[in-house]
Amino acid sequence: MARVTFKVDRRAVRRLLNSRTAERAVTDPGERVLAGARAAAPVRTGRYRNSLRLEVGRTDRVVARVGSDVEYAVYLEAELGILSRALRWR
Numbered sequence: 001m002a003r004v005t006f007k008v009d010r011r012a013v014r015r016l017l018n019s020r021t022a023e024r025a026v027t028d029p030g031e032r033v034l035a036g037a038r039a040a041a042p043v044r045t046g047r048y049r050n051s052l053r054l055e056v057g058r059t060d061r062v063v064a065r066v067g068s069d070v071e072y073a074v075y076l077e078a079e080l081g082i083l084s085r086a087l088r089w090r
Contacts, residue, residue: 017060018062022061026062026063027054027064030054030064033066034052034066036086036087037083040082040086048068051069051073053067053068066086
């Protein structure tokens with residue numbers, strides 16, 4: 001049997017992971033998660049719901065993050081799992 005070898009073109013993979021296509025591939029689901037989180041957010045003052053944001057950035061690849069910068073967001077997540085449940089919306 002013939003031996004098959006495979007060599008990864010690391011530069012091509014890096015370009016792919018940082019491409020516009022990859023950006024769209026993480027942005028679209030990220031927007032759906034954000035919408036789900038906003039829909040599930042408890043509203044007393046609206047501060048938490050209005051603080052939810054989608055950030056698209058780069059590490060060694062394109063990444064999307066949904067989160068909040070209010071000081072009590074971590075407590076809401078621990079108690080209610082808003083962002084965790086919103087992942088089902090994607």
